[in-house]
Amino acid sequence: MEHTPAAPGGAQQSPDFSSPAYYVNRELSWMEFNQRVLEEALTPDEHPLLERVKFISIFSSNLDEFFMIRVAGLEDQYEAGVQDRSVDGLTPLEQLEKIRERVIEQFRQRDECLYKDIAPRLKDNGIDFVSCRSLSDGNREVLEQYFRNEIFPVLTPLAFDTGHPFPFVSNLSLNLAIELEDIESGTMKFARVKVPSILPRILRLDQIDGLDFGDDRIRLLWLDELITEHLEQLFPHMRIVQAYPFRVIRDADIEIEEDEAGDLLETIEQGIRSRRYGKVVRLDITPQMPEPIRKLLMKHLEVGPRSVYEIPGSLGLSGLMELMRIERPELKDEPFAPSNPLEDRVGGDVFSAIRQGDQLLYHPYDSFQPVVDLINQAARDPQVLSIKQTLYRVGSNSPVVKALMHAVEEGKQVAVLVELKARFDEENNIVWARALEDVGAHVIYGLVGLKTHAKLTLIVRREQDKLKRYLHLGTGNYNPTTAKIYTDYSFLTANEALAEDVSELFNALTGYSKHTAYRKLIVSPINTRQRIISMIEREAEWHRKEGNGRIIMKMNSLVDRRTIKALYKASCAGVKIDLIIRGICCLIPGINGVSDNIRVVSVIGRFLEHSRAYYFRNGGMDELFLGSADIMPRNLDHRVEVLFPVPDSELVDVVRSELELILSDNVKSWQMNPDGAYSKVTDDRPQVNSQSVFLQQAAMKKSISKFKVNGL
Template identity: 45%
Template sequence: MSDQSVAEVEKKVVQSPFETSESNQKESVKESDVVEDIVLEPIPEQPLDPSQVSIEKRLPEEINLSDPELYFNRELSHLQFNARVLEQAMDENHPILNRLMFLCIFSSNMDEFFEIRVAGLKSQLEYSRETTGPDGMHPKKVLGLISEQAHKLVRRQYRILNDIIFPKMAEENINFIRRSEWNDKQAAWVKRYFRDNVLPIISPVALDPAHPFPRLANKTFNFVVELEGRDAFGRENGLAIVPAPSSLPRLVKLPDDVCESGDNMVFLSSIIHAHADQLFPGMTVKGCYQFRLTRNADLEVDSDDIGVDLAGALRTELQSRHYGSSVRLEIADNCPIHIVESLLTQFDLTEQDMYRIDGPVNLSRLMAVLDLVDRSDLTYEPFSPGLPNKLAKPGGIFDSVKQRDYLLMHPFESFSPVVDLLSEAAKDPKVVAIRQTLYRTGARSPIANALVEAARNGKEVTVVIELRARFDEAENLALASRLQDAGAIVVYGVVRHKTHAKMILIVRRENSELVRYVHLGTGNYHAGNARLYTDYSFLTCDKEIGEDVHRVFQQLTGMSKELKVKKLLHAPFTLRDRLLDMVEAEAENARKGEPSRIIIKVNSLTEQRLVRALYKASQAGVKIDLIVRGICTLRPGIKGVSSNIRVRSIIGRFLEHTRVYYFYNNRNPLVYLSSADGMDRNLNNRVEVAFPVQDYKLARRVKKELEHYLNDNTQSWLLQSDGSYQLSKPRKDEYRSAQRALMGELANSSRSS
């Protein structure tokens, strides 16, 4: 699930230990009988052919590590990740409302995939700017494979919804009542609702020379209506477009007095469909069909505009985001072909871009169910994040951090110390300056409130805000304005390099000395995300790290040549090359017969030089475990190339977001935590930092937590050499869940260390 998709639903999710409920255990056998024809089939990244295994027949010295056969396509790997998210809706270990949540997240993920990734491929073809990745696949072929696989996934999504999720929710007396099922009381109530809430604000548009096709915004909900008859002006028959007002809820709960029991809801689509004739008095409605258009939503800020005013250029671009070029058409599966063809022509799309839908066209809006029903028994139960005792003392966080380093793993451990650090700094008269990077946080978040208070209290507050954080641009513009109004200095990082590093630097006057306190993290400063994403937070008063962070801020806010840092690894300058050096060092140790080991946990792995380095290390005999949540272009298990590499993806209740780089280093392990994934954009085109875990006990703890992921056999998907993923199958009574283990060790407790 993408970061943005999870953020959209964070307020609706109730948290709990990852347990299989008794009710779920009892129904596990029955579920397979509900839709026995829904089978989990691996979807290969790309079709197998003899050449894909021919590389195994070559001698190692004959193998070119840039050979396209050794790389999976980035976009198809991304689609595979979405497929794994969809399969969570089939996992009986999740409560039923959370299974619905995963179905909604899949829908939101697919929206973003089409808005950005598919749109980008189409733009390459439109402007004859085709480029190929390490896999060597032409964008046109990639689009064809995406269409083929995405159609399978969407069909599967709606079969899961209609054949499993809805029936199981009905068993719990949560019902979605279609218009053909309304009784007289319900029909009368819906009619009044339509008259009072829908009819006054809906605006049908008949299509004729005087009424051109309306300009439909990205992902808006619409109907195409086929009409018969003659109206008051003599116009005969034809089509009309009915945009559903965005102000109306997509799901409406029926009052208890028109239902016998339970929670009962109707779709806005059913309400409009049932009363479409009232929108066209005197005309006959031959058909009414819902549809939704997806457009290119990637912002393209002109480089000349960036030089003048990035904020102004973004504000201008945001206004046009909703009306980019067409990418995908979702339409009711019973819509006649002549209407479908008319819409495809109107939107300049092909049949490959059209998806027939057996249900609501925007399933992500079904998340509203969690607001409409009060059924905590059908969602995750809450848990209390753990918190080290010394950090729990009010007003004493600076003393605690000065004594020792602290490492927190969210959401199993509380995010509150990070907020407390800033809140105390805002009030503390000894604090003279605060610097922070912000990527996604919210204009009214606790972090933002603390920075505003600090600025108003006379602290020197400097904030580096990344305005181009995708889909958070408007929120970040609002945040920038709020901070500037409070007196903070706001900068937008470096042109053409997104600032993705997660850093707080607090300068405090203690006696006659200025002391630096630092927070470094793998995730964003968003309290909501910290409840749903697994991320590390590191609090330290280490002098050299403080100086390094200070230098990075100097580069971000001013102008200077590359400044040397001692302990941090800093993209785009030292991080990639240092990672390559550490991989090569492990390979050299293996060649000498020394023990060697590499464990990397990231969200995505695509950087070709890093992948090639891992291939070389595997050839040297290094045992390599890669825990890659999403995109992975490395092909494991190829004889003579990657037979020593295992790749797994953990998909579970929490979004895996930690980035960890572990190297055995001849019995002196090097452990780095980072804001950076193993991607081209992170290592080459963004401002990122990786920070060392120097304390032996903390480094050992990180290694142990990595081992939980490597031992996971319930939510772990293993990448095969053909590009498919296989879900681990635990033996009876040998269930191991990394997230469950971490919750047991870290949550619901206070600890002395």
């Protein structure tokens, strides 16, 4: 990326902070993030072998989602003739073209890594991808029988010619396009078979009864290969000329006109159904597919050449996640047991822990269990009157939801705000919302036009004839499964001023309250942008007065232009600004006269960095906010988000030193350079892998508390 120095000739004029040269394109920045995820797989020795496979899967499914939402949006804009340029000066078409160029290169890297590096290493470790043809005659017969019994009944061959309409090809589906010859008439035909998504994508041949290999190697076969091999069973009296896999990705962005939605739940269900019919935004094929079949698919799926990707090898590599089920611990990360300081100290009595003082948990190093315990304990506790909670992504089989249901059964007043619009979790959330409603909880779907992304729990308990309020405030979801792999903070407190604000906020979410004057919380869409910007400006003021201006912000994405401008200005004023941004970052650090004092790093590793923390030195009166909001227009303007201050200075110090540790990471950290590109942080200091250090610290905490429990 080119940019001219802000003040040519050393003149002291203020740079034009709106210049496109000072911004990175949001979509391309996301692509760079996904590249960093891919690098986790590409680099040998970065992770145990199966974990590298996992990163190929994550990279691939991330990219699928990106097409379903972001590329779909750009294609819409392009089609609608939108000529507006992004902050960095690109039209929708220019962005689409750049994305395509990048994706092609990424697919090349991914596939080369998978087939030339990872697969041979898997082989060295006794794990083989095999083809049907490589099997002995005896094994092939057994496999044919297996196909007949287990797979054949689930398949539906769909003919396609003038007599049959083009079959509907659903989103994310893998299919075979089959060329056939009618043996009697000699005419050529075309058919499509969907590879059933309910079956595992990769078969473990060594686990199929009757197959005999005479060794204990693990043998894997792609399901689509098995189907291809036995197509003649689906088309008797026809000659299979050839079969070619293809995969379709559709626009999956649900547009909900909430103002017109009578019943939001039903409207979203309709949306999910219609998502199956969204416009095709990507068609994956293999290079072998002949031109006529390509043309035919492109015509009927209504896609242009820009949306067609040739991928040698298997399609839909997100399916590789199944390999994580292989029981080969030495090829995976070492399991770890999170510390549970609360359990160790107060035996799971979370209320009493909170009474002793505010509690800060850092997941996944600290267990998420206390949060589940809190709600379970509240459900059982006769003194508890009510529980209010927001739910965004709860995951399947959620112990949190079960605890809430239990609380209803125990006669507590339970009010739950279920966000039905949480992307790709809509169906899941509908199920939970219904289940909660059925047991008699008050289920609310939030405010019209806003997604509720805030993570809040409020428990009211009667104590000595007074009502006391307990809070859980978080940066991540109420999802114990992801809490094992995403880094997030949980803050447990009975702080009155915070509780007052949270009560008001729940009233605003569930009732008609138009409360906007929160004393402690920063709340989107009310004042997050304005408060963050004013704290950035305040830091510049402090710096002018007494120096030492310092800001550390950690988030998943930084997109908001006004906040970026404020950061540029603060940098020009001399404030030292460190940004830990895992994903999209539209700000460019280190530009002369614009962002000299800003550093941007991104940590990608075993755990998904997910916590959001905003720290300001504030003239020595350190101020720290944690919460659910990233700095993107969507989080600032279109969602209900909460950032909460951490009132205890000791805990502020804890978080600040955790942030400093991440900033000192020189193993899993990437820095953004003044040209907008990322490079791995390398220096001569002893190696610091921040996630590993946090793991070690958690293990230490565990052993220390064991000593304490034992009275040593």
